[in-house]
Amino acid sequence: DIQMTQSPSSLSASVGDRITITCQARQDITNYLNWYQQRPGKAPQLLIYDAANLETGVPSRFSGSGSGTDFTFTISYLLPEDVATYYCQQYDNLPLTFGGGTKVEIK
Amino acid sequence: QVQLVQSGAEVKKPGASVKVSCKASGNTFTRDFMHWVRQAPGQGLEWMGMINPVNNSTIYAQKFQGRVTMTRDTSASTVYMELSSLRFEDTAIYYCASARYQWLIYFRHWGQGTLVTVSS
Numbered sequence: 272d273i274q275m276t277q278s279p280s281s282l283s284a285s286v287g288d289r290i291t292i293t294c295q296a297r298q299d300i301t302n303y304l305n306w307y308q309q310r311p312g313k314a315p316q317l318l319i320y321d322a323a324n325l326e327t328g329v330p331s332r333f334s335g336s337g338s339g340t341d342f343t344f345t346i347s348y349l350l351p352e353d354v355a356t357y358y359c360q361q362y363d364n365l366p367l368t369f370g371g372g373t374k375v376e377i378k
Numbered sequence: 379q380v381q382l383v384q385s386g387a388e389v390k391k392p393g394a395s396v397k398v399s400c401k402a403s404g405n406t407f408t409r410d411f412m413h414w415v416r417q418a419p420g421q422g423l424e425w426m427g428m429i430n431p432v433n434n435s436t437i438y439a440q441k442f443q444g445r446v447t448m449t450r451d452t453s454a455s456t457v458y459m460e461l462s463s464l465r466f467e468d469t470a471i472y473y474c475a476s477a478r479y480q481w482l483i484y485f486r487h488w489g490q491g492t493l494v495t496v497s498s
Contacts, residue, residue, distance in 0.1 A: 305484045314473055314488035315423065358423055362483035366439040367425040
């Protein structure tokens with residue numbers, strides 16, 4: 272199984288801040304990496320696919336980058352509605368595996 | 379627009395089985411690969427397996443091999459996930475999610491989740 276290490280596990284930032292979350296794969300997964308947002312009590316929602324592609328309808332303040340083993344997810348301007356847990360997910364190999372999640376809160 | 383609607387919450391005793399359904403609306407059921415992902419209380423996401431729409435073949439995570447069965451009913455546009463020999467640690471929200479392609483696995487559509495509680 273491909274282990275996905277996500278950090279930090281939680282963060283608190285102010286409205287308007289730029290935040291970055293990292294996800295590291297234990298082996299090369301090319302760009303087969305997605306990012307999801309999960310608001311409390313809701314199902315996850317796809318934000319970024321193939322490491323850097325913004326899903327249709329997702330605001331442009333969200334972005335992703337990286338390839339190989341190291342990936343980054345950024346919110347360029349944090350808004351209150353971005354309070355959620357964010358997960359990376361690899362699909363280079365089955366079983367699909369997710370990072371442990373990053374809980375984002377507003378200061 | 380694809381919509382996935384799951385069956386309601388369940389409470390089961392240890393050792394019992396549970397069968398969760400996921401009904402798809404929209405016209406993509408016959409082509410979409412359906413996956414199941416679970417989330418224990420306060421925990422992260424865990425992939426359980428998938429079912430192929432072309433031949434109904436399945437791939438399960440090794441952790442669930444022998445305990446999970448995923449099936450499809452094309453006439454009802456519904457997929458099912460049955461988990462047997464339930465343990466307390468199977469208490470979780472179970473999600474179905476669809477992927478358009480077999481090997482480009484990103485989940486654009488999710489069910490609302492079904493809470494399964496294992497309690498004596």
